[in-house]
Amino acid sequence: MKVLMTGNEAIVRGAYEAGLTIASAYPGTPSTEILENLVNYKDDIYCEWAPNEKVALEVAIGASIAGARSMAAMKHVGVNVAADPLFTFAYTGVTGGCVLVSADDPGMHSSQNEQDNRNYATAARILMLEPSDSQEAKDFMMLGLELSERFDTPVMIRMTTRVCHSKSMVEIGTRVEKPLIPYERKIAKYVATPANGKVLRKQLIDRLKRMEKYSNTAPINKAEYNDTKIGVISAGIAYQYAREVFGEEASYLKLGMTFPMPMDLITEFAGKVEKLYVIEEMDPYMENQIKMAGIQCIGKEIIPEMDELNTDIVRKAVFGTDTGVLQSEKVAVGRPPVLCAGCPHRGFFYALRKKKNIIITGDIGCYTLGSAAPLSAMDTCFCMGGSISAGHGAAMALKKGGSDKKVVAVIGDSTFFHSGVNSLMDVVYNKGNSVSVILDNRITAMTGHQDNPGTGYTLMGESTREVDIPMLCRAIGIKDENIYTVNPLLLDETGKVLDEALSKDEPAVIIARYPCVLKAFTDQDKEEFDLRPKKCYIDQEKCTKCKVCVKTGCPAIFSGEQITIDQGPCTGCTVCMQVCKFDAIREVE
């Protein structure tokens, strides 16, 4: 039976059919749906959200060593976090097959950078497969687990946004159970001391040779000979663009396994074609290896080295044909993402932006939108967990340099559990004085509402113990009197707490606790917070059109001839009501 599936769904199907039993991940676009779908097979596969990607990969590694087929999934930048175990796992190898799915995001649809994770395969020396549609995503997942066991190596499946999120037809099969491989203690293999490491390092070189030999004969690295005037080497989604642009005439070498590269096969192919193109998205990853082997080819001289490719770009680059497109002189106004109506982050940032003489180090999540106008209350954001540690560094620099500026670090609950906890330890341990704000909206909102260690539920839908953030801060060493919990939708209170925390010359933590308006409220949420549906409206007789309410950036407020509140999206959070000086905004009775 054939079914239309996204690449992510196909990865899941492949894992299921190949008898995988353990999976761990941390959410991140475009990889998130992998575990969200895998959990549909929870009777057969144990699935979990880890607090971060390093933990997720280590869980998969442990499962493999214990004899199960396992996987970890993450977005490209997640592999940076997981890189430490990955590089040594390449030395030790596996027991049960283990696959790391890396979902790259060329064009940065929803990421902070567009790094090309194929470079990790070469750097860590792990076998890499690159599917270019959903069928391949499924097939390569199954093959990946098999190759992992055959070559005793972790396997990376490198996806990109268009492979993850595009749908194409997939043939469905049945699951083959893989019983646990009986455990044997193998100290020399799995304890990476320098002495063992040196032996493992040599074995890795041998394994590389065996893997390259396989790559040269692997059925997923296939040549398609047509006219040999033009030859094209391509992989991943770029192959689809190339295949369409060069059409039936050209010859192709389509690579499914891109580390180690099948250099013999490439040499043979290059020898048979007159003009050789290498079409790949982002880095000249294949091209550099091909050129290093002394083979002439055309690649990044014409193909852009950044952003996504498509047929359009490839056609223009290769044939110089610009079809000329329809154009209008009118300009469509953007639809920048904004904090939702009723978002608890809005109240907090509105209170924060009133504070002067501070640097606000931010982090990654919905709350990064607090950096956008009209709130504009954030100075930095670069990686998950960086706000508190960069904030500490900034605070120390300011102090040492004689500045009286203070630092407020702003971080979400999921991001705090991801790696912000370590940063907070640094602040306390090294006697910093920054204020760390944990925006605890009771969920991982940005990536589509995943549970996390603070929500009380697991990915498999079971209720569980939750992290007590104030108690955790206390344990780290923040003084009791410097830990504040506040409802960020209450502006005066939030402002006061900020003043108090900023007045201290020692580490302080503010926990802004209120659930995301879009999340499915748990019984605990309903008990703790007043979540009855409410609405606000503007009394036009009292409204002076001062537009202070508009400056909250709420998407339910319309500023035209009159200022009005759209009753649809309004949640009655009352932030606008609190900022109105003319008592013109009321709650609907």
Added chain:
Amino acid sequence: MGEIKNILLVGVGGQGTILASKILSEGLIQAGYDVKMSEIHGMSQRGGNVSTQIRFGDKVYSPIVGKGEANIIVAFEKMEALRWFEYLKDDGIMVINDFEIPSVPIQQGTAKYPEGILEDLAAKAKVLVFKAGEIAEKVGNARTMNIVLLGALTKAMDLQGIDWESVIMANVKKGLEDINIKAFHAGADQVK
């Protein structure tokens, strides 16, 4: 290689483009086409735009449509029609739902909703404009607006050989099948 047809459905989060594209791709698969579909809806919950790209033919490679390649664009919102206009083929058709959803900069008064979009696009390409929301309301349920637009699309693309009614029946909420089928035909009637 048979010709590949390119369809774009563009709109704003919550307008039902996802369901419309699901029905569309299922119908095309039943008709025996190779189909690829690509959705970008990263920030839709937070006010962003959404787009679905559907390509079908004997054999489809790329899942995405390049500029100047769309045989048809169905814009669920007027400004989105303008945003995606350069993706339309010279001889393609632009179906526009005459409906405005201002974005946040417009709401806050820092930008203006562009005027004269319909006239401008109509002067440059083949454009079909109607108020799908009003048609849906007349049929009896404003939420069937997406199915009205789907009806227009299938007629404009000459895809009437496909049994759309059964695909719709299988994909819409129980109890709303008849109203959606009515909406589908009301949409098709907009195409002369």
